Amino acid sequence: MFIRFVKLKVKPESVEAFERFYEFRLAPFLLEEPGCIFARLIQSDSSSNEFLSFTLWKSHADAEAYESSGHFDDILEENEPFLEDTTEWKIQLSEDNTLEYKPVKEKPTVQGMPLAAGGDQSDPTEEIGSDMYVRIVSARVRADGFQGLKKLYDDVFIPQLLATSGCHGLYLIGSDESDDILSITIWETKSYADVYESSGKFSEFLEMAAPYLSSLYQWKMSLDSEKQSTTQTSDDLSVAGYHIVTGEKLEESPN
Numbered sequence: 001m002f003i004r005f006v007k008l009k010v011k012p013e014s015v016e017a018f019e020r021f022y023e024f025r026l027a028p029f030l031l032e033e034p035g036c037i038f039a040r041l042i043q044s045d046s047s048s049n050e051f052l053s054f055t056l057w058k059s060h061a062d063a064e065a066y067e068s069s070g071h072f073d074d075i076l077e078e079n080e081p082f083l084e085d086t087t088e089w090k091i092q093l094s095e096d097n098t099l100e101y102k103p104v105k106e107k108p109t110v111q112g113m114p115l116a117a118g119g120d121q122s123d124p125t126e127e128i129g130s131d132m133y134v135r136i137v138s139a140r141v142r143a144d145g146f147q148g149l150k151k152l153y154d155d156v157f158i159p160q161l162l163a164t165s166g167c168h169g170l171y172l173i174g175s176d177e178s179d180d181i182l183s184i185t186i187w188e189t190k191s192y193a194d195v196y197e198s199s200g201k202f203s204e205f206l207e208m209a210a211p212y213l214s215s216l217y218q219w220k221m222s223l224d225s226e227k228q229s230t231t232q233t234s235d236d237l238s239v240a241g242y243h244i245v246t247g248e249k250l251e252e253s254p255n
Contacts, residue, residue: 002060003173003182006053009084015049018082022053029075030055035062042134045190049084054134132168133190137183145212146176152212153183157205161185164201166192179214 010018022041030039038056057063066072141149153172161167166188174181187193196202 002057002063003171003184004055004057004063006055008051008053008079010049010051010082011084012049014082018051018079021078021082025078026053026075029071033062033066033071035059036066133187133193135185135187135193137185139181139183139209140179140214141174141181141212142214143179145214146174146181149181149209149212152208156208157183160201164192164196167196 019041027039027041030036035058036055037058038054040054042052042054044050044052055063057066150172158170161170167185168188169186171184172181173184185193187196
């Protein structure tokens with residue numbers, strides 16, 4: 001199974017309209033694509049106009065076929081009226097040698113990864129209900145460290161988290177071919193996720209995972225003046241929380 005995220009920043013005045021667009025147009029469109037079995041829109045709890053389109057595919061090949069078919073570009077055009085202009089800028093010299101700052105029109109950020117490990121649920125789409133809370137942890141893994149992290153996930157994190165009140169599922173997303181990983185946990189409500197993090201269990205798990213995580217530094221900075229203070233390195237674990245807003249899953253055809 002393959003998970004694909006598309007990060008979207010919506011104009012604040014268009015949030016409600018975009019949620020309806022996703023429910024009635026985008027989710028059905030995605031589920032018509034071969035191999036797509038699940039599509040949900042999840043909203044950041046730190047910024048009400050930041051969203052992820054969260055889709056599950058039967059295979060990596062299915063997800064790649066969708067993107068290369070041109071259908072992804074087609075639906076992006078329909079998304080465009082809802083999306084904010086990019087905050088990334090191109091700086092260049094004009095003909096009279098003065099600086100020009102021009103916005104660069106870019107596609108929304110797309111990230112796709114295989115499902116490497118998970119809870120004991122046979123169908124993750126059954127665990128991701130429309131009123132639940134999704135917690136996503138992203139990190140970078142040391143060279144040759146992925147299999148050790150996966151074993152730790154299977155042997156320790158999965159049984160302990162599934163025994164934690166309010167946790168309905170967890171999934172490790174990544175592969176040996178990439179040094180980026182995501183850990184996704186599904187919670188009955190945000191309050192259960194908050195209790196888990198404040199209990200110190202997350203810090204304990206992070207300490208156990210530390211030998212497998214990269215120590216390389218990669219600085220990132222946005223030219224958006226409001227975001228310049230958020231510079232971070234790849235040593236800083238990124239934790240994001242999202243509320244599920246709308247979406248669908250493919251219903252099995254009767255035999």
